[in-house]
Amino acid sequence: MNLLIDSYYAKKIKILFENYGITQFVKEPTRITGDSETLVDFVISNEDNIIAHVHDKPKLSDHSVISVNLNCASWSGTGVKRLFRDLGVDNIARIKSVLMGVDWGLGTVEVDEIYSRLNETCQCVVDEIAPIKSRKYNSRVPWMDREIDREMKCRDELYRSFKYCTGGQRNDAWNAFKRKRNDVGQFQRNVENLKKLISVNEVGSANSKFKDGNDDIVFREPQMIAERFNVFFVQSVADIVDAFDPHTIWYNSDNNLYKPFSNFEMIGFEQLKKIMGTIKALVNTSLERGQVPDLLKISTVIPIPKVVGTLNACEFRPVNTLPTIEKVLERTVYEQLLRHVESNEILMSNQSGFRKGYSCEAALQFMITKIKVEMDSDKYVVCVFLDLKRAFETIDRRILMRKLRQYGVSGVVYDWFDSYLRNRKQKVRFNDGVSEELDVDSGVPQGSVLGPLLFLLYVNDVDLFVQCDLINLFADDKVIACSDCSLDEAVRRMNIALEQIGRYLMLNRLRLNTSKTKVMIFTSRSKYNLVDVDGVNLGIDGQRLDVVEHVKYLGFHLDNTLSFERHFDFVHGKISKKLGFFTRLAADLTPTSEILVYNTIIQPHFDYCSTIMFLFNDGKLEKLQKLQNRGMRVILGVNRRTPILSMLDALQWLSVRQRLYYFTMIFIHKILIGSAPDYFWTFVDFPESMHGYRTRTAGNFYLSRVNYSRSMRSLIYKGFQEYNALPTNIKECSNLRDFKCEIKKYARIKK
Numbered sequence: 010m011n012l013l014i015d016s017y018y019a020k021k022i023k024i025l026f027e028n029y030g031i032t033q034f035v036k037e038p039t040r041i042t043g044d045s046e047t048l049v050d051f052v053i054s055n056e057d058n059i060i061a062h063v064h065d066k067p068k069l070s071d072h073s074v075i076s077v078n079l080n081c082a083s084w085s086g087t088g089v090k091r092l093f094r095d096l097g098v099d100n101i102a103r104i105k106s107v108l109m110g111v112d113w114g115l116g117t118v119e120v121d122e123i124y125s126r127l128n129e130t131c132q133c134v135v136d137e138i139a140p141i142k143s144r145k146y147n148s149r150v151p152w153m154d155r156e157i158d159r160e161m162k163c164r165d166e167l168y169r170s171f172k173y174c175t176g177g178q179r180n181d182a183w184n185a186f187k188r189k190r191n192d193v194g195q196f197q198r199n200v201e202n203l204k205k206l207i208s209v210n211e212v213g214s215a216n217s218k219f220k221d222g223n224d225d226i227v228f229r230e231p232q233m234i235a236e237r238f239n240v241f242f243v244q245s246v247a248d249i250v251d252a253f254d255p256h257t258i259w260y261n262s263d264n265n266l267y268k269p270f271s272n273f274e275m276i277g278f279e280q281l282k283k284i285m286g287t288i289k290a291l292v293n294t295s296l297e298r299g300q301v302p303d304l305l306k307i308s309t310v311i312p313i314p315k316v317v318g319t320l321n322a323c324e325f326r327p328v329n330t331l332p333t334i335e336k337v338l339e340r341t342v343y344e345q346l347l348r349h350v351e352s353n354e355i356l357m358s359n360q361s362g363f364r365k366g367y368s369c370e371a372a373l374q375f376m377i378t379k380i381k382v383e384m385d386s387d388k389y390v391v392c393v394f395l396d397l398k399r400a401f402e403t404i405d406r407r408i409l410m411r412k413l414r415q416y417g418v419s420g421v422v423y424d425w426f427d428s429y430l431r432n433r434k435q436k437v438r439f440n441d442g443v444s445e446e447l448d449v450d451s452g453v454p455q456g457s458v459l460g461p462l463l464f465l466l467y468v469n470d471v472d473l474f475v476q477c478d479l480i481n482l483f484a485d486d487k488v489i490a491c492s493d494c495s496l497d498e499a500v501r502r503m504n505i506a507l508e509q510i511g512r513y514l515m516l517n518r519l520r521l522n523t524s525k526t527k528v529m530i531f532t533s534r535s536k537y538n539l540v541d542v543d544g545v546n547l548g549i550d551g552q553r554l555d556v557v558e559h560v561k562y563l564g565f566h567l568d569n570t571l572s573f574e575r576h577f578d579f580v581h582g583k584i585s586k587k588l589g590f591f592t593r594l595a596a597d598l599t600p601t602s603e604i605l606v607y608n609t610i611i612q613p614h615f616d617y618c619s620t621i622m623f624l625f626n627d628g629k630l631e632k633l634q635k636l637q638n639r640g641m642r643v644i645l646g647v648n649r650r651t652p653i654l655s656m657l658d659a660l661q662w663l664s665v666r667q668r669l670y671y672f673t674m675i676f677i678h679k680i681l682i683g684s685a686p687d688y689f690w691t692f693v694d695f696p697e698s699m700h701g702y703r704t705r706t707a708g709n710f711y712l713s714r715v716n717y718s719r720s721m722r723s724l725i726y727k728g729f730q731e732y733n734a735l736p737t738n739i740k741e742c743s744n745l746r747d748f749k750c751e752i753k754k755y756a757r758i759k760k
Contacts, residue, residue, distance in 0.1 A: 011047040013038065024051065034061040039073045043183035052077055065172065066165030068190060094139040099518050107134050120294045122238040124302035127291060160196060164189040175194050182740060190444045196597060231442030238312050239437040239444040241322040246402045248450050253518045265314030270349040271420030273342070292338050298426030305335040306433045306453050309448060329456035339458035342425065346462060355416050356465060357472050358688050363461040369483060370618045370687050376481045376488060377571060377621065378692060378724055383492040385720040388531050391491040391499045393547070394560055395508065396525035401464055401483035402452035405518040406430045409467050416466060467517070474513040477506040483563055496530070500545055507549040519673060523552045528561050534570045571719070573621070577629045584614050584636045595643045611640060619672035625720040634665045667756040670731065674752050677732045682745065692725045708740065709733040
């Protein structure tokens with residue numbers, strides 16, 4: 010309805026407004042096209058103190074933007090104020106120069122005073138040279154950048170030119186505006202596609218809402234949300250810890266198993282070249298006296314949503330941020346503790362988490378290979394995938410200190426760790442709101458340098474308590490397995506192992522999440538169809554565990570026959586979806602940018618656990634190759650008739666099959682040169698060790714005889730077979746770098 014003309018309906022609605030005492034405040038046209046001007050957007054109210062403005066920009070659609078001022082003050086637009094410091098190159102240089110000239114006068118002061126002086130002095134210098142300023146941003150859109158802003162301004166100028174254009178040029182001006190408007194719209198949609206491609210969960214804006222698990226009250230103020238988050242995070246851990254019997258606790262009196270680790274080595278400027286001497290003094294004083302400054306033991310928690318758009322506190326992940334100087338101190342301690350742990354071979358061999366040369370792929374490959382070996386002997390393999398509740402946050406610090414003493418930590422080093430774990434606090438930051446500090450009485454700080462290693466030491470003795478055929482660990486992700494030709498016997502042994510696990514967790518005050526702990530029975534499809542799943546009674550702490558046919562472990566989807574169908578479907582679907590977004594996005598990217606986006610967002614799905622995907626059958630690999638072909642056609646801008654080899658040559662890429670082969674051969678070569686986990690040597694044998702003669706096949710892997718074709722699709726059969734077929738000059742490469750170069754050339758030619 011156009012109120013600029015006196016049509017029947019326009020007169021009728023004006024009379025209606027007048028009868029009810031309502032005023033319509035928009036007086037200018039709100040939709041202008043090449044051949045018309047209409048007022049079709051209204052602002053109506055029974056109040057008089059309202060001013061409505063029609064704006065030519067930003068031109069988001071055919072309709073103009075209308076702003077409403079309720080207080081009759083001069084309109085100045087809307088925006089978001091953000092705080093920032095000018096930390097450009099010049100200001101950074103000035104800050105460094107001033108701090109280097111400070112006379113710290115440290116003497117023999119305590120470690121807390123050293124840190125306080127350092128913190129206060131740095132704060133004063135930074136505030137003086139780069140004070141906090143505020144800036145108003147007119148856009149709340151998080152993806153707005155200069156390029157988009159420039160294009161939008163160009164679009165708005167074209168609209169303004171059209172609006173004031175007269176005569177025969179008016180139609181040309183309108184068409185120019187429409188083209189630019191459509192281009193900007195497409196550009197914005199591409200940015201949205203990129204956000205979907207990356208799938209980043211963001212913390213909400215200042216208007217975010219929050220609801221904890223105790224009631225249905227919704228909080229909106231950032232300060233109140235931060236306070237409630239802090240209470241929730243601390244209390245949820247306390248609820249788990251307080252459920253244990255305080256008199257039941259792990260204890261081991263044998264403290265002489267390992268060499269003592271009682272004193273730290275002081276650091277020199279060679280290790281701290283780019284850091285000021287006062288930090289060196291802080292670190293050395295802390296190491297010498299076995300004390301950690303209390304101000305360094307305050308962590309700031311940032312809640313990150315695990316589910317997009319959630320309001321519930323339980324669906325947020327607490328991410329800890331620690332002072333940078335604490336990380337410098339922790340790094341120094343970590344390197345010395347790790348050296349002690351490795352020289353004494355303290356960590357159990359089957360722990361793959363947070364260790365150099367170990368990975369999720371190595372842990373998965375070892376477990377799958379072990380299961381396939383048992384299945385080839387016609388055995389049932391009963392696996393339990395254990396899930397711990399808030400494992401890092403519920404560690405009992407008294408038990409941890411006792412275990413550190415058992416591992417040889419003593420003297421000043423012991424005092425340092427005791428100080429490091431005592432009197433820790435946390436606060437929560439949510440947008441502009443920061444909560445009060447609360448005491449944290451359990452756990453190791455997540456996001457810290459030392460936290461992962463301390464956790465590994467805490468659970469390092471699990472194999473002493475549990476008797477089973479396989480224990481596979483990746484940090485707090487644990488798998489235990491029992492195998493036997495009789496399913497009933499395997500289940501019986503697993504129940505004993507679960508009872509032992511339950512006892513271990515109770516003594517170490519860790520809580521199992523039984524709802525996420527799953528059981529899988531690995532066997533052939535024909536044998537599994539005969540299994541009475543309801544009759545498989547496995548439980549822990551009086552709770553029965555669910556028997557499932559597939560589970561996601563370390564990012565890989567496993568099924569109970571190891572056919573990898575589930576993971577293939579997941580990878581294929583994920584890549585297909587992202588290729589759709591990538592295709593729409595690529596129109597506005599340069600070829601270099603397209604390759605960068607593809608390698609960042611899509612290629613990792615092809616590469617993750619490549620040594621396991623190497624075992625896929627030809628049909629699956631062919632389907633994955635078609636997805637790679639789609640991506641190459643988008644990047645190169647060619648049609649479907651373009652030969653695959655031509656596209657691979659143009660991009661200098663390996664095909665899917667070649668790339669999986671390439672990574673698998675590297676993985677096997679690492680086993681031989683000792684760069685892979687030692688547990689793979691349980692599957693390695695050589696011909697000369699079988700008959701005692703050195704023949705032409707010396708140095709090749711011995712391939713054990715297998716009973717079923719499915720067993721041939723394993724690393725120790727198919728992978729070793731392919732490695733044996735490599736030319737001798739490639740297998741005898743002196744270092745890993747040369748091997749990678751040679752195997753890449755070989756893969757291009759032969760595969």
